Amino acid sequence: MxxxxxxxxxxxxxxxxxxxxxxxxxxxxxxxxxxxxxxxxxxxxxxxxxxxxxxxxxxxxxxxxxxxxxxxxxxxxxxxxxxxxxxxxxxxxxxxxxxxxxxxxxxxxxxxxxxxxxxxxxxxxNSKIELQDGERILLVNWTEIQFVESENVYINVYLEDTRYLIRKKLSDMEEQMPKQMFYKAHRSYLINLGFVKFFNGKKITMKNGNEIPLSRGKRTEFKTAMMNYLRILG
The missing domain is CATH 3.40.50.2300 (Response regulator)
Incomplete structure (x- = not known):
């Protein structure tokens, strides 16, 4: 910057x-x-x-x-x-x-x-990401994305009321994401910290009810990321 x-x-x-x-x-x-x-x-x-x-x-x-x-x-x-x-x-x-x-x-x-x-x-x-959905190019605000799930060579991008299946690697998506807002809770999931409802030590429950597994050994790191999110964006 x-x-x-x-x-x-x-x-x-x-x-x-x-x-x-x-x-x-x-x-x-x-x-x-x-x-x-x-x-x-x-x-x-x-x-x-x-x-x-x-x-x-x-x-x-x-x-x-x-x-x-x-x-x-x-x-x-x-x-x-x-x-x-x-x-x-x-x-x-x-x-x-x-x-x-x-x-x-x-x-x-x-x-x-x-x-x-x-x-x-x-x-x-104000920031957006371009998602290629077939022949369509979608412009989506980062703040709209609740979490992203890896599915082979595709990713599922979950918004509040819809889901997009995009041909893209999770690692490529992670590189583009605002680090203060998103956290890699598991090798297959990137979550928007703003949509976290609660955490029980093993799973993260999102506001839409979805449960995201937290990789073993990431509990402290997740708490730090959550506190940093609340400090900056909460």
Whole structure:
């Protein structure tokens, strides 16, 4: 994932970069910093899909964050913009450009974590997968899939009120899945943690009543995955 940080304070840039790398892991995220809105827009206008999220300081000399964000919205209506400000009274201006969230300076770690968790939810809710069903291509939200079951060279994809039989390997499906949302409970099953109803130590019961076996030795790992899901997406 690539993140843009646009702020004219070099020390603050370092602080937020360190906290972002601490949260995601330095290998999972690439952060590009800009000292002015003008510099950022020059890059953004050429590569409007390069960044997945923007941290934008409101108070900057020259072109301020609000005006820069109006330009951003002319190019990309949906990219999340998180405003950074030392003056909370200016935060209301962000609604003109559909700001995703606001963070007050000096930056508080718990506030940043909450914003990043909200962003993770947004990405997962909006993300889809293409499933080839015969001659049809289905677009399905990850949040709609309750669990996936392997059946030889096919997989059964279970939604709330329907099931699709897709020619695909379970391992290929696993590679595409959001790791925070899905868990491989058994060599033949991938489950959406959001649809878990209860767990008795050996089997996981889903909200639709289906019982999914849990491989021996995975009890602790499953509990950890469930707690992580609830922390981020619950």
């Amino acid at each position: 690539k993140i843009a940080v646009c702020d004219d304070e070099v020390n603050f840039q370092k602080v937020i970069q360190e906290k972002l790398e601490e949260y995601y892991g330095a290998l999972e995220v690439e952060i590009e910093v800009f000292l002015s809105a003008k510099d950022f827009l020059e890059k953004f206008e050429k590569h409007p899909l390069e960044f997945q999220i923007i941290f934008m300081d409101i108070e900057m000399p020259g072109l301020n964050g609000i005006e820069a964000s109006k330009r951003i919205r002319e190019i990309n209506q949906s990219i999340p913009i998180i405003f950074l400000t030392s003056h909370t009274e200016r935060a209301m201006e962000g609604y003109e450009v559909n700001a995703f969230r606001f963070l007050e300076k000096p930056l508080r770690k718990e506030k940043l974590v909450k914003v990043l968790q909200d962003f993770a939810k947004l990405r997962l809710v």
